[in-house]
Structures are given as structure tokens and as C-alpha cells.
Amino acid sequence: MRAQAIGGSQTDERVKLEKGFLPLIEERLSMRQLVTYVPNKTVPIHRWFSYKEGFSAALVDVFLREFGGQPGKSRVFDPFVGCGTTVIAAKQAGYGAWGIDILPVAIFVAGVKLRSAEDYDLLRLKAGIDRLLASPYHEPSISAPQDVRIIELAFSEDVLNEILFFKEEVLKEEDESIREFLLLGLLSILEKVSYTSKDGQFLRLKPEKNIPPVRATLARQLRLMYRDLTTIGYQMRLFEKPVKYIVPSSRIYVLLADARDFTSTIDDYADVIITSPPYLNRYDYSRIYGLELSLAFVEDFDSLKAIRHSLLRSHIESRPAPTDEVNHPALLEVLSNLAGKKLNNPRIPVMIKGYFEDMNLVLQELYKVCRPGARIALVVGNVRLEGELIPVDLLLSELASDVGFKIDQVIITRYKGNSSQQMGKYGRVPVRESVLVWSRG
Numbered sequence: 001m002r003a004q005a006i007g008g009s010q011t012d013e014r015v016k017l018e019k020g021f022l023p024l025i026e027e028r029l030s031m032r033q034l035v036t037y038v039p040n041k042t043v044p045i046h047r048w049f050s051y052k053e054g055f056s057a058a059l060v061d062v063f064l065r066e067f068g069g070q071p072g073k074s075r076v077f078d079p080f081v082g083c084g085t086t087v088i089a090a091k092q093a094g095y096g097a098w099g100i101d102i103l104p105v106a107i108f109v110a111g112v113k114l115r116s117a118e119d120y121d122l123l124r125l126k127a128g129i130d131r132l133l134a135s136p137y138h139e140p141s142i143s144a145p146q147d148v149r150i151i152e153l154a155f156s157e158d159v160l161n162e163i164l165f166f167k168e169e170v171l172k173e174e175d176e177s178i179r180e181f182l183l184l185g186l187l188s189i190l191e192k193v194s195y196t197s198k199d200g201q202f203l204r205l206k207p208e209k210n211i212p213p214v215r216a217t218l219a220r221q222l223r224l225m226y227r228d229l230t231t232i233g234y235q236m237r238l239f240e241k242p243v244k245y246i247v248p249s250s251r252i253y254v255l256l257a258d259a260r261d262f263t264s265t266i267d268d269y270a271d272v273i274i275t276s277p278p279y280l281n282r283y284d285y286s287r288i289y290g291l292e293l294s295l296a297f298v299e300d301f302d303s304l305k306a307i308r309h310s311l312l313r314s315h316i317e318s319r320p321a322p323t324d325e326v327n328h329p330a331l332l333e334v335l336s337n338l339a340g341k342k343l344n345n346p347r348i349p350v351m352i353k354g355y356f357e358d359m360n361l362v363l364q365e366l367y368k369v370c371r372p373g374a375r376i377a378l379v380v381g382n383v384r385l386e387g388e389l390i391p392v393d394l395l396l397s398e399l400a401s402d403v404g405f406k407i408d409q410v411i412i413t414r415y416k417g418n419s420s421q422q423m424g425k426y427g428r429v430p431v432r433e434s435v436l437v438w439s440r441g
Ligand SMILES: C[S@@+](CC[C@H](N)C(=O)[O-])C[C@H]1O[C@@H](n2cnc3c(N)ncnc32)[C@H](O)[C@@H]1O
Pocket: 051, 053, 054, 055, 056, 079, 080, 081, 082, 083, 084, 085, 086, 100, 101, 102, 103, 106, 257, 258, 259, 260, 275, 276, 277, 278, 279, 285, 310, 311, 312
């Protein structure tokens, strides 16, 4: 890669890194859609909750095939499980699988989607849906957290009252699986009935949006979910009963846990890992999913902030402050170039350091959880921050190699456009998104 494309006064270390990895880099642009959530939008069950940072179930199928795992024997794991794509696709292909995530709404969504039709009393579920949709409106007696400002901005008073009314009705359902199915239906329409849109680093306000009626939107969503469940949602039972999603002893499950520190508390293993960590792109999941978190998982702003600070340090408000633990020359080069610049946001170097420190911890944990012969596919995007190109894919591969993984391939799946402003400023250099393929000897 041309030095000018990398940016900054010093580029030697990054050029060296690119050269070193050249023999392992392969372009597979046919995968460009598969690394996005888009294909999932039409796939039953995967389409229940829009998780735009996710990848597609089809990508999981590709790597399950390429890695030659054995259904029923190989265990599949995702340390950043998000809305459950890897675990659900693996389950459908006959694998035992598990996943963790630190965001309560992600674990909830993945857990409900993991349930099969056999896990429900279907007649009762159908009656529960009908009862909910037919309930006459009354003023809700519950409220949303008063100090989370986005709630006020996102919903008109009438819409918020109707959401709270439905939530109150859902909570009356005694059967836990049915209650959670209904709650997922409600959470998955929040964006649609709000003046917001999840299309950037934050939740974007769209005050001009046309808001559809809450009851009709909920009806459409719950009926679609019921149809998916009762048509393709019947699953072969693998091992013992697969769900309650927070029970670690079952063989297919998802758990709330921190990818930087989980092997001391969870006793399980992996033969195949298919995952995608947060990108170093400043996305703050606690803001993007602020509506869903506020309406079902947190009581007040302080608990929302606690979630924000618990996330991997890939966003500007991350905590704690980094140390100097990760010292890769290419990373130091980026940081040294940034130190000489007037930055738009002074916290960017702190975020970059924190990100690689956190990912280093994650990689150490992944090495521990992998059985010999395990294969890993990790989807990640590079970024350009303040003009500096950061080769996240190669830096993570270097760190993975340091903890003991063998680096097999760096598969470039697409080149993402920078903003046109950035393109203009730094030349037309797109930033790549790759699948890193590693193995444990
Ligand atoms: C790119 S998304 C993964 C999406 C997933 N592949 C899917 O298809 O739904 C990254 C995930 O990492 C989670 N995350 C952030 N910090 C974490 C941490 N410290 N431990 C575990 N998960 C974390 C986020 O909540 C988010 O769900």
C-alpha cells in the first residue's frame, strides 16, 4: 500500500506490516454482503430484531463448511454474540454452540431467538399474542426512566404511553417463555415507532419521520415471529433441553459475560469460533440500543452509563484509562503521529490504546477456551481516524500470533467508503473489512 494512502508523517511500520502479511492476504469480494446484517433481514428468526452491527447467518454457514467441523461433536462459540447469529446458525446446522455478550439486550434477543417451537406451549403462545393485541388501552401505571433524555426525544407522549401500556400487559403473562417472546416483539418495534434511526455511531434523531401506529406494528411483528417459529422454528433437540438461555449447563446457550474475562467463571470450550468484535469506529452500543435498554433493562441513567463503561473500549466514552501494555510498532507509529496533530476529539488516542489492550485480553481468553485444532474466523473493519489509517486486521493478527494462534489468512471481503469528506481529504483510499482466519495448533 502506498505510504500516502496510510497517512501521517510516519508510515514505515505500517508499510512493513502490510508487506509482511501480503502472502496471507486474499480478496474474496463475493463475501461483501455476507459480512453485513442485510441478508438476515429476510431470513426467518434471524430477522426478528434488527442488529445492524451483525453479520449474516450465511457467513456462519460458509465458515462452518470451510472449517470442516463435525456437527454433534465440534462446539461453536461466539464471544461477541450480538443478536445470536453464530449460535443460531450453528444450532440449525446441528452443532452445540454457545455465546457471550456484555449488552443485556443482546443476550435477551439471542436467548429468545434460540428457543425452538418445542420450547413453547404453542396454543398458549397464540392465545397470549391474541390477548395482548386485543387488550383495550388504559393509562399505564409504569413509567420509563425519567432521567434518560433520549426517551423524551424519541417518542411522542402518546406513543410512549402506548408502549408502556403494552409492556405492562406483557409483564402480566405468567409463562416466562411466552412473556419474553412478547417482550421481544415489543422491543423490536421501538425504533420503527420512534423519531430515531440506528444509522451511525449514535442513535440519530429523525423528527420528520412518519410514525406508524404502535398496535398495528406490534401485531405485524408478533405474527411474523409466530409464523417463523411455527414453520421453520422446529429444531432437532441436541443434547439435553437447549434453553433457558441463562443456564450455563445446557449445551446451547448464551450468557451475559465479558469477553475480556470469562474463562475463570465459564467452564466450556470451543472448536470453532465465528465472531466479530466491536470495530474501532466509535460506535457506542449503549447509545445505539438506548431505547431498548431503557424500556426493559435499566432503571435509570446511572445504570445505562454503567453499561456504557463496561463495553469494550471501542468508543469515545470508554473507561478505564488505558495503560501502555500493547506496544506494537505500527500502533506506536499511529499514536506518535496523532500526538503531533490537533485532534477533533482529544480522546481518540485513549480509545485506540484501550481498544488494543482490550482485544489483547480477549485474544488471551480465546486461546484458553480453544481446544487444540480449533479454527477461528473473526470479522473486523479497519478505520481511518483523524487521517491515520489503522490496520486493525493486521494488528489483531499480530496480537493473535503473540498469544499462540497461527495466522492462516486475511480475507478481504469489501472496501468500505470513507465519508466523501475523508475521501477528498486523504485521497480515494477505501478502508477494508476482512475476515481473519486463525487456528490453534
Ligand atoms: C459487531 S457486534 C457482534 C454482532 C454479531 N456477530 C451478530 O451477528 O449479531 C459486537 C458485539 O460485542 C458486544 N460487546 C461489546 N463489549 C463487549 C465485551 N466486553 N464482552 C462481550 N461482548 C461485548 C456488543 O454488545 C456487540 O453485541
